[in-house]
Amino acid sequence: MADVDPAAVLDSDPWFASLDRAIAEAMKAAGRVRRHAAGSAVYHLGDDPNGLHLVIAGEVRLLSYSEAGAQMVALVARAGDWFGELSTIDGRERPQDAIAAGEVSLFSLDQPAVERIAASHPAIWRAIGMLSCRHQRQALAYIDTLVSLPPRARIAAMLAGRLMRESDGAVLVSQDQIAAGVGLSRQTVNATLRDFERRGLVRRGYGRIEILDPAALRRIRAGSMSAQAAA
Known part of the structure; x- marks a missing residue:
């Protein structure tokens, strides 16, 4: 280092x-x-x-x-x-x-x-x-936002947020760590990431998630928040 x-x-x-x-x-x-x-x-x-x-x-x-x-x-x-x-x-x-x-x-x-x-x-x-x-x-604001989102939006929000702090286009995080960070099961995280990968938004690797379309992840998060605000 x-x-x-x-x-x-x-x-x-x-x-x-x-x-x-x-x-x-x-x-x-x-x-x-x-x-x-x-x-x-x-x-x-x-x-x-x-x-x-x-x-x-x-x-x-x-x-x-x-x-x-x-x-x-x-x-x-x-x-x-x-x-x-x-x-x-x-x-x-x-x-x-x-x-x-x-x-x-x-x-x-x-x-x-x-x-x-x-x-x-x-x-x-x-x-x-x-x-x-x-x-x-900061913690209360994050929790208030996160718990109100559906699972796929929670995961999208976490990945997009982490990417803003990591400059190489990838997030160094395991699926277990994502699950712990957003309060979901590993099975839910795995299924969601598979869907994101199929759609060309991410590429999964060992201990890292390459973000291919960060704008799409932000749209997933924003779309869920907009839907909740309109409800």
């Missing part, structure tokens, strides 16, 4: 740019760049808080589990995304697994570093709270 300047990622982040300058400089000084191999854990469900993390390069999947043990992808954090703020604020155990999807570089601010900064700049707690609020609102 090529080195990425963490300062460039930090300075382009709207939340970080909104911080008091003294807090921002303290975070830059205290943070450390850490690299994680594919499949390794940044933290596990139930771990003590280990601070706040910013993805510099790669992806981190935040995984939740149902009572029956079924895995669901709660969030995919990509370059420029922060995660881990909930346990950073309340000091309680991690509510999810955070797993590197491929090689990942993070800018990490350890829990003791956050607390040291807070001793001099207590306003950092409100700033991290605002970051958490932003994430909660």
